[in-house]
Amino acid sequence: MKPQTKNRIDKLLDSAKLKRTEPRRVILDALFRADKPQTADEIVAAIGRSCPNKVTVYRTLESMIGAGLVHKAFIAARTWHFEMADRCTESQCHPHFVCTDCGQMSCLPGASVPMATKTPDGFIVYRQQVRLEGLCPGCGGRAKDTACRE
Numbered sequence: 143m144k145p146q147t148k149n150r151i152d153k154l155l156d157s158a159k160l161k162r163t164e165p166r167r168v169i170l171d172a173l174f175r176a177d178k179p180q181t182a183d184e185i186v187a188a189i190g191r192s193c194p195n196k197v198t199v200y201r202t203l204e205s206m207i208g209a210g211l212v213h214k215a216f217i218a219a220r221t222w223h224f225e226m227a228d229r230c231t232e233s234q235c236h237p238h239f240v241c242t243d244c245g246q247m248s249c250l251p252g253a254s255v256p257m258a259t260k261t262p263d264g265f266i267v268y269r270q271q272v273r274l275e276g277l278c279p280g281c282g283g284r285a286k287d288t289a290c291r292e
């Protein structure tokens with residue numbers, strides 16, 4: 143782990159009032175390095191030989207979810223995918239996109255969706271998570287554009 147990465151991770155742990163433990167450090171490092179949400183298995187694979195066992199990975203993820211450092215991004219193929227919460231606000235996560243053709247999930251941190259309004263009485267909204275569906279660039283979006291220009 144690069145010293146500046148370790149620094150950044152330790153600052154995050156401090157700000158979340160979590161102890162700086164090695165499992166937390168290596169899991170956060172794996173999530174930072176990934177360009178998309180990761181399953182627990184992917185995290186274990188990314189950490190490699192210094193990996194704490196899978197039970198520890200799950201328990202550590204739960205503690206960091208509880209502290210708001212990590213979010214459960216979405217569930218795909220019955221498996222939760224986890225990501226850093228740093229691209230979300232307290233009330234709203236960035237939208238996720240699922241391709242209806244290839245099934246690939248993508249983070250769309252730049253896309254903004256207005257917060258839901260007019261929720262019925264008696265419902266307390268903690269956080270808004272939005273899922274968009276359509277075609278990813280590989281399955282049509284970009285390919286169609288090119289076809290039009292020809």
Ligand SMILES: [Zn+2]
Nearest residue numbers: 241244278281
């Ligand atoms: Zn696709």
Ligand SMILES: [Zn+2]
Nearest residue numbers: 179215225249
């Ligand atoms: Zn995401």
